[in-house]
Amino acid sequence: MKTKTLLIVTIAGMLILFACKQEQKEIAEVVKEEAKEEKVDLLNDEFPEAKEEVLKTMEAIVQSVFDGDMNKLIAFHAYSPKFTEFNGGEPRVGSMENEKFEREVFGSVTEVVKFDAKDLKVAVYGEVANVTFHSDFHLKFGKDLVVVNDQITLLFLKTDTGWKIVHEHHSPLKKESA
The missing domain is CATH 1.20.5 (Single alpha-helices involved in coiled-coils or other helix-helix interfaces)
Structure with missing residues (x-):
């Protein structure tokens, strides 16, 4: 048993x-x-909600320039040792130089005549977004009008406080032959 x-x-x-x-x-x-x-296909997926957030961030950046609100403009940057900027063929700079430049230049604008981003493209790769456009900025500094026609790339990172710029690249847009 x-x-x-x-x-x-x-x-x-x-x-x-x-x-x-x-x-x-x-x-x-x-x-x-x-x-x-x-x-998730980071390369091909469109991420429409994130794309809309980035576009709203871009609108808020433009509004901060129109309002002359330098603190708000600066707040759209994620300054850290990783932050980089290329501008007009000059050597790369970091956070401190970018903030100083933004405050000096945009802080001196007396009137924003035109601030268009032509051929705007937003590409989202999950927590990173690449925004490219051709600037058509007409800015007055006192009586002087300055027109900025550049190719611009802004690289954004999604943070706890929204989309922040972690890299900027500005280079002159080649003039079309007449």
Whole structure:
């Protein structure tokens, strides 16, 4: 009788182990399938909600220039040791130089006549967005009108406080031949 009981207990234990292994296998397959379905294509997915957030950030940046609100303009930057800027073929600069330049230049604007971003393109790659455009800025500094026609790239990073600029690149837009 003891042998029969031992045999039954052993077989039952093996069945339970087999059932648990089978269940683990099924759970692993479900998890694997869910992971396939949730896979994000950073290169091709459009991220429409994030794109809209970036566009609203761009609008707020433009408004800060129109309002002459330098603190608000600066707040759209994520200054850190990683921040970089290229401007007009000059050597790369960092956070401190960019902030100084922005405050001096945009802080000296007496009138924003025109501030257009032509051929604007927003490309979102998850938590990073690349904004490119051709500037058509007409800014008055006292009586002097300055027209800025540059190719501009702004690289944004999604932070806890919104989309922030982590890199800027400005280079003169080649004039079309007449």
